[in-house]
Amino acid sequence: MMSWQTILAIGSGGFIGSVLRAYMNGIISHRLPHDLPYGTLGVNLIGSFIMGVLIAYFMQTSFFSLHTKSFLTTGILGGFTTYSAFAIESFLLLEGGHILLATLNISLNAFGTIFMAGSGFYLVKYLLLDTTH
Numbered sequence: 001m002m003s004w005q006t007i008l009a010i011g012s013g014g015f016i017g018s019v020l021r022a023y024m025n026g027i028i029s030h031r032l033p034h035d036l037p038y039g040t041l042g043v044n045l046i047g048s049f050i051m052g053v054l055i056a057y058f059m060q061t062s063f064f065s066l067h068t069k070s071f072l073t074t075g076i077l078g079g080f081t082t083y084s085a086f087a088i089e090s091f092l093l094l095e096g097g098h099i100l101l102a103t104l105n106i107s108l109n110a111f112g113t114i115f116m117a118g119s120g121f122y123l124v125k126y127l128l129l130d131t132t133h
Contacts (some may be wrong), residue, residue: 005067006066006067006070009067009068009070009071009075010070010071010074010075010078011075012071012075013070013071013072013074013075013076013078013079014074014075014076014078014079015079016075016076016079017075017076017077017078017079017080017081018079018080020076020079020080021043021079021080021081021082024039024042024043024046024080025039025040025042025043025082025085026039027039028042028043035093035098035101036101036104036105037085037086037089037105040082040085040086040089040109041086041105041108041109041112043080043081043082044081044082044083044086044109044112044113045112045113045116046080046116047077047080047081047113048081048112048113048114048116048117048120049116049117049119049120050077050120051073051077051081051117051120052116052117052118052119052120052121052122052123052124053120053121053123053124054069054072054073054077054120055073055121056120056121056122056123056124056125056129057124057128057129059125060124060125060129081113086105086109089105090102090105090106090109093105
């Protein structure tokens with residue numbers, strides 16, 4: 001069972017992440033107006049990279065408490081990334097007959113976020129924490 005402290009950490013992080021998502025999505029969408037939903041893609045890529053960074057760092061140190069880890073990952077990044085927005089935007093592209101754009105959006109989100117999570121993970125693991133280099 002989750003403690004009330006963990007629930008509070010996740011909930012408050014989710015609030016922050018959701019506000020950041022709306023803000024970043026708006027900035028990206030305004031600067032890159034296009035039929036492809038770049039705002040959602042941008043926050044998903046950024047969030048995935050940061051998740052990789054944090055998980056790699058958490059695996060190397062015991063400095064952060066479970067509550068802090070939950071606040072940052074499940075809370076902030078869970079609120080920041082936008083799977084439900086990605087799903088409906090992809091559906092609407094398909095529904096509108098934009099098969100190529102929908103395929104591009106799905107592919108960039110699916111493979112791009114995995115790539116960015118791995119990039120963040122290895123950046124921390126090998127460049128910042130590996131003292132043998």
